[in-house]
Amino acid sequence: MKKKAAEAAALAVKARGLTKIYGEGEAAVTAVGHVDLDIPQGILTAVMGPSGSGKTTLVHLLAGLDKADAGEVWIRDQKLTGLGDRETAHLRGRIIGFVFQGFNLLQTMSARDNILLPLRLNGVPRDDAWFDELISMLGIGRELSRRPYEMSGGQQQRIAIARALITKPHVVFADEPTGNLDTHASAEVLSHLRQACRELGQSVVMVTHSPIAASYGSNVILFADGKVAGHITNPTPDSVLAGLDALAGVER
Amino acid sequence: MRWLGSGLIGSVGAAVLLSTHPWYLDTVADGTTSRMSSMTVILAWFFILATISGTVVIGLEPESAIEVRATRAALGESNRRAGIAAARRGAAAGAIVSAILIVPSSVAVLLSSRRGSGGAWGWIALVAGLVFLSILVSHVVAANAPKREPVTEALRHSHETRPFRIRAIRWYVLIGFVVSLPSAIVRAVSDGGSIWSGALLLVVGTASAGLVGVLIEWGIRWGIDLAPVAMARLARRGRGPVATLLADEALARRRPRGAGILTAIAVIAALIAGTALVSSRSIDGREINIVIGDVWRDGGEPCVGSCIEEFRQTLADEPIVGAIVPAITGRLVGGDCVGEVYAVDPALAGAADPVFARVLRSELDTIETEHGTCGLDFDGNWIDAPVAYSPGSGIVLIADANTVTAQDDTLVPNALLVYAADPNEQSLDIVVDTVAERLGLEYVAPVSMTRVENVVDGGMSVPLALTAFALLLIVPLAALVVAGVAERRRDHGTLAALGATTSTLRTAMAIESTFRAWAAVIVGMLAGLLVRLVVIGYSAIAGSSDDSIGTGSGDHLDSIPWSALGIAAAAALGAIALISAIAAASISRATPVEALRPEPAGSGTERRSR
Numbered sequence: 001m002k003k004k005a006a007e008a009a010a011l012a013v014k015a016r017g018l019t020k021i022y023g024e025g026e027a028a029v030t031a032v033g034h035v036d037l038d039i040p041q042g043i044l045t046a047v048m049g050p051s052g053s054g055k056t057t058l059v060h061l062l063a064g065l066d067k068a069d070a071g072e073v074w075i076r077d078q079k080l081t082g083l084g085d086r087e088t089a090h091l092r093g094r095i096i097g098f099v100f101q102g103f104n105l106l107q108t109m110s111a112r113d114n115i116l117l118p119l120r121l122n123g124v125p126r127d128d129a130w131f132d133e134l135i136s137m138l139g140i141g142r143e144l145s146r147r148p149y150e151m152s153g154g155q156q157q158r159i160a161i162a163r164a165l166i167t168k169p170h171v172v173f174a175d176e177p178t179g180n181l182d183t184h185a186s187a188e189v190l191s192h193l194r195q196a197c198r199e200l201g202q203s204v205v206m207v208t209h210s211p212i213a214a215s216y217g218s219n220v221i222l223f224a225d226g227k228v229a230g231h232i233t234n235p236t237p238d239s240v241l242a243g244l245d246a247l248a249g250v251e252r
Numbered sequence: 253m254r255w256l257g258s259g260l261i262g263s264v265g266a267a268v269l270l271s272t273h274p275w276y277l278d279t280v281a282d283g284t285t286s287r288m289s290s291m292t293v294i295l296a297w298f299f300i301l302a303t304i305s306g307t308v309v310i311g312l313e314p315e316s317a318i319e320v321r322a323t324r325a326a327l328g329e330s331n332r333r334a335g336i337a338a339a340r341r342g343a344a345a346g347a348i349v350s351a352i353l354i355v356p357s358s359v360a361v362l363l364s365s366r367r368g369s370g371g372a373w374g375w376i377a378l379v380a381g382l383v384f385l386s387i388l389v390s391h392v393v394a395a396n397a398p399k400r401e402p403v404t405e406a407l408r409h410s411h412e413t414r415p416f417r418i419r420a421i422r423w424y425v426l427i428g429f430v431v432s433l434p435s436a437i438v439r440a441v442s443d444g445g446s447i448w449s450g451a452l453l454l455v456v457g458t459a460s461a462g463l464v465g466v467l468i469e470w471g472i473r474w475g476i477d478l479a480p481v482a483m484a485r486l487a488r489r490g491r492g493p494v495a496t497l498l499a500d501e502a503l504a505r506r507r508p509r510g511a512g513i514l515t516a517i518a519v520i521a522a523l524i525a526g527t528a529l530v531s532s533r534s535i536d537g538r539e540i541n542i543v544i545g546d547v548w549r550d551g552g553e554p555c556v557g558s559c560i561e562e563f564r565q566t567l568a569d570e571p572i573v574g575a576i577v578p579a580i581t582g583r584l585v586g587g588d589c590v591g592e593v594y595a596v597d598p599a600l601a602g603a604a605d606p607v608f609a610r611v612l613r614s615e616l617d618t619i620e621t622e623h624g625t626c627g628l629d630f631d632g633n634w635i636d637a638p639v640a641y642s643p644g645s646g647i648v649l650i651a652d653a654n655t656v657t658a659q660d661d662t663l664v665p666n667a668l669l670v671y672a673a674d675p676n677e678q679s680l681d682i683v684v685d686t687v688a689e690r691l692g693l694e695y696v697a698p699v700s701m702t703r704v705e706n707v708v709d710g711g712m713s714v715p716l717a718l719t720a721f722a723l724l725l726i727v728p729l730a731a732l733v734v735a736g737v738a739e740r741r742r743d744h745g746t747l748a749a750l751g752a753t754t755s756t757l758r759t760a761m762a763i764e765s766t767f768r769a770w771a772a773v774i775v776g777m778l779a780g781l782l783v784r785l786v787v788i789g790y791s792a793i794a795g796s797s798d799d800s801i802g803t804g805s806g807d808h809l810d811s812i813p814w815s816a817l818g819i820a821a822a823a824a825l826g827a828i829a830l831i832s833a834i835a836a837a838s839i840s841r842a843t844p845v846e847a848l849r850p851e852p853a854g855s856g857t858e859r860r861s862r
Contacts, residue, residue, distance in 0.1 A: 065749055066845040085754045092844075093751015104746040104848070118750045163750070 011076070012171045012203035013039040013062055018071035020057050020226075031057040033226040034071070039171075039219075041076075044197045044204045046214035048240065049223035050247065055207050056175055058223060062205065063096050063173040064088060076170050093122035097164030099174035103156040105148040105163075112144040115162045124167060134162045137199070138192055154185030161192055171203040172196070178213055190216040211240035222247055321395070334395045342391025346384035354380050421465030428461020429454070498747065498760035499767065557664035564668060566690055572683055574671035580653050581667045582630035593628065594667060595653040633660045726824050730831045733765045737835045745847025758836040765832035766825075773821050 015037040022029045031054040039045050049055045060066040062073055064080045073080040075095050083091065092098075097118075105114045115134075119126055135141050138158045148156050157177060164172045174193065178186035194216050196202040206217065214220045220232040220240055224247050232243050324334065354376055432454050440450025555563070560578055567573050579594040628635040635656050657663050670687060744757050 060845045063749075066843050089748070089751050089753040089756075091751075092749055098749050100746070100749075100848075104742070104749075106743060106746070117747075121747065121751045121756070167751075 010041055011038050011074075012041040013037065013205060014074040015062060016072050018058070018061055018073060019069050020054075020061055020066070021069050030054075030226045032061060032068075035226070035228055037062075037221070037228060039203070039205055039221075041171075041203045042197060042201045043218035044194050044206060044216060046217035046220045046235070047205065047207045047223055048209065048211075048214050048220055048244065049229070050244075051209070053224045054226040055223045057226075059173050059175055059205060059207050063098055064091055065098065078170075090122070093118050094124070094167055095170050097167065097169040097172035099157070099160050099164045099172065099177045101176040101179040103148065103153070103160045103180075105156055105159060107148050110145050110147060111140065111151070111159045114148065114159055115144075115166055118163060118167050122167065130168065131166065134165055137195060138162050152185070153181050154188055157181060157185070157189050158192060161189065161196070165196060165200070165202065169202075171205060174204060174206040176207055176209070178208065178210065186210075186213065211237045211244065214240045335392050338391045338395030339388060342388035343384075345391065346387035349387060350380040350384040353383055421462055424465025425458055425462040428458040428464075431461070432457025498752070498756070499763035556666040560665045560668060563691055567668075567670065567687060570686060570690060572686055575669075576671070577669040578653075578665035579667040579669055580630065580656055580663050580665055582628055582635070582656070585629050594669065595630075595656040596669065597653045628656075630656060630660060630663055633663075635659050726827045726831075730828060733761075733828065733832050733835050736764060737761060737838060741842075741847050745842070745844040748847065749844040758833075761836040762829070762832045765835075766829060769825050769828040773825065 015035055018032055018035040018037070019030070020032040022031055035058065037058075047055045047059060057066065061068045064073070064075075064083075068081065071081075075091070078091065078095055080091060105111075106117070109117065115131070116126060118124075135144070138161060140155065140158050140162060143151055143155050143159065148159070151159070157180075161172075161174075161177070164174075172193075177193070178189055181189060190213055193204050193206065197204055197218075204217075206213070208214050214232075215235050215237045217235060218233070220235045220243065221228060222230040222232065222243050229247055230243060232239055235243075321334070358376065435457070436450040436454035438450075440447045564576050564578065567576055577596050577600050579596045582593045582595065636659065653665070670683060740761075744752075747757060748754075
């Protein structure tokens, strides 16, 4: 029993029977179908799959940003499903961090205010030491007083990562965080995400379509047709490509 | 959303049309000019409708519409081509809305038992045309607002703070010039005017528009800059610090600020229109000049009783003079009732001018509820009589002279209402000169009423005018509330993903809407007051109470029904609060994913992405 409890505690995210269907009748499309998933703590986990495989929907469901048609999700020991408005807001603001592909920074706020926004939304006092550590790690000290539209994509995404980490969430979800960035900026952002896992013990779940991006993770979940199609541990770009090729072979 | 905007404009147009036209007045059948058909008033109505239309059409556009326009521009679509396409859309929308507008109006005319023979149909056509033009113009303007630029720049401009630039007021100056020009020309070429008075009017009109521009630009900016202070105070009191933070963030955006400016313009127009509608209540389009009142003989004796009768007989054979009605002069006192009053015998008045008599009787029927606070002072004696009071009109008609003389039998006629035989402005001037010459008076001072028009019997009553005023406030502001919810749909998704509760988002929306509405109303009120002060100043300089600027007659601040306008504004703000609450209630229905999902502009189809 103690072992099972320890295993459960070591999981950042757990899903059972997770299902999401769009449309009805003959037009129904199963984006996520009866998925069981265990994501360990303290590592960067990449979710990969072909376009339309349902990986973004999966991460949205895991992060509590969308409602599942069936199944349950736990973040550590916190159950996501069936929560009220306040509990859901608390979960999104304190337990989970989210990095969007399009950054989703509030344009009229400075970078500093954007980073601190989740704390304000949730009435959490600011931890100056933690704030300084994040700023230092992400190298955004000079950008703090600037507005998002005055920054490059890479800078904006680093601000978004700081915003996701500022509440010390149990897990950070990132939806194609490098999708709008060039190669150099992508490498920087991915390094920062990995750094957050290694140095801060942060759990990160990242959706990506890039084998190179996936190789920054410790674990890769291959997703196809709304189901988990495989796992890759300690991935390299080549092993990820091979996994994807295998998926393509299955699809063919 | 554009169709919703067009529909709102059509509704406002219908309200204007149905509430302003004196369908059943004989004067309409006679083809006499109605109060709504002067060029200045038509321009004013066009300005109001176009402003509201522009506010609604632009304000209701989602953020994605800006990106679509910017993308099309980046792909090589010229401004001209975009304008033509927008004009086509505007023409289509305008034609349909105008057609829909015509139907109920036509039914109203047909059902009216006392409808005019031709004026009513002309008025319907005129308003429908104004609505059509307003919608068309607003679509063309919306096609280039904000300026079409490549995507990144468009987004940047929609969010960055905008410094005040003196250049921003050039449009106000231009509008003031264009609106003043026709009046200035008319004044310059008319017999009573001169080139200098016309030039003065042009300068005053242009300058006042510029001043209003400065007030709007600074006022809105000041209001927005004040928002953080107000928000901080609210936050300290524990009334939703997060909500105030978010509301402040929303108010800091440029796009709502631009919409706010348009709103302020609409409010100003509404204020001016509301004031004018309320203050221009008088008798039906009859050319009357009161040429004698409180006059004195050469010997220093007041001309009363038999003296007035002598004057009447002297003028009776004058061909240029029409009807002559003896009157008793007095003064209105108390409340906001200021001015000289004239008591006439309804029988004599009716014989001389049936329309005037009918208007007077109609006015007296409603007098108790509308102007019950006015007192009457005749020759130092207080008279208890109902008053047909027209704020700021310069001439005030009261109950029959029989009522007055019954209470003070020492009172006898001491004034004459003199009609021109040919009711046009030139003949009035001749009448004035003729009367002065025939009666041996050095100077006859016409008592301001050179061209008075009816809104009493069949026109817009005070409550109706205030309702219209409130409506003109509510429509653009409500549109902005709805637009605000749509505009920030993605931001609400982001904020929800970051942990904002539904109640926080709703409260933020309500605070933002309320603050914006208050800012618009306050700035509008101040600007309206400024305009009125300028008009008063102009009247003082020009020695005239002419109303050719089109801001309503009257040359006293007392003529502005502040309390009534305040009630109308409060009602409008209450309605805005209600609309805000309803709009805010829709915020929570979507999950963050649904809120963040791209939504095609102008389509209600939900796009599913995996």
